[in-house]
Amino acid sequence: xxxxxxxxxxxxxxxxxxxxxxxxxxxxxxxxxxxxxxxxxxxxxxxxxxxxxxxxxxxxxxxxxxxxxxxxxxxxxxxxxxxxxxxxxxxxxxxxxxxxxxxxxxxxxxxxxxxxxxxxxxxxxxxxxxxxxxxxxxxxxxxxxxxxxxxxxxxxxxxxxxxxxxxxxxxxxxxxxxxxxxxxxxxxxxxxxxxxxxxx
Numbered sequence: 522x523x524x525x526x527x528x529x530x531x532x533x534x535x536x537x538x539x540x541x542x543x544x545x546x547x548x549x550x551x552x553x554x555x556x557x558x559x560x561x562x563x564x565x566x567x568x569x570x571x572x573x574x575x576x577x578x579x580x581x582x583x584x585x586x587x588x589x590x591x592x593x594x595x596x597x598x599x600x601x602x603x604x605x606x607x608x609x610x611x612x613x614x615x616x617x618x619x620x621x622x623x624x625x626x627x628x629x630x631x632x633x634x635x636x637x638x639x640x641x642x643x644x645x646x647x648x649x650x651x652x653x654x655x656x657x658x659x660x661x662x663x664x665x666x667x668x669x670x671x672x673x674x675x676x677x678x679x680x681x682x683x684x685x686x687x688x689x690x691x692x693x694x695x696x697x698x699x700x701x702x703x704x705x706x707x708x709x710x711x712x713x714x715x716x717x718x719x720x721x
């Protein structure tokens with residue numbers, strides 16, 4: 522059985538290949554295109570991490586970034602919140618989130634939340650007219666296995682094994698309508714899917 526060090530080295534190589542091979546860039550481009558076409562008046566990045574959209578693609582649009590303490594690209598400019606806990610939406614309203622058409626982005630986040638927490642996050646999202654939610658997830662079993670193994674080896678294991686059909690069902694379950702599905706990224710047999718739900 523490979524040592525922990527060997528597993529980490531192998532996982533790091535896979536991660537570097539995914540980044541260097543453009544897999545995550547493809548996913549980001551798919552989300553960017555959906556964001557651009559959504560025409561939202563404000564954007565909420567859930568699990569924002571090091572996302573730079575606020576200063577690049579979305580310059581001039583109000584952007585609210587949410588992630589666990591210590592993970593935001595610009596600490597102090599976003600809301601530090603563990604999304605496994607309720608209340609983040611109210612906290613954003615207190616920070617100026619308006620009841621207008623809003624795009625909520627969960628890029629690369631869904632698999633890191635337990636299913637119950639993912640459901641709670643999707644349910645807590647305010648649904649002003651014209652709002653949309655964008656969620657990415659692994660597109661097939663092979664992708665979930667490879668990406669899940671890499672994440673686990675790097676110390677951030679996936680918290681659910683939901684595929685696109687299950688995530689889409691969750692969106693419908695909590696009230697998002699007209700859920701669409703499109704490819705987000707694909708390379709070496711790995712697939713990632715972008716799901717989008719709209720308000721009525």
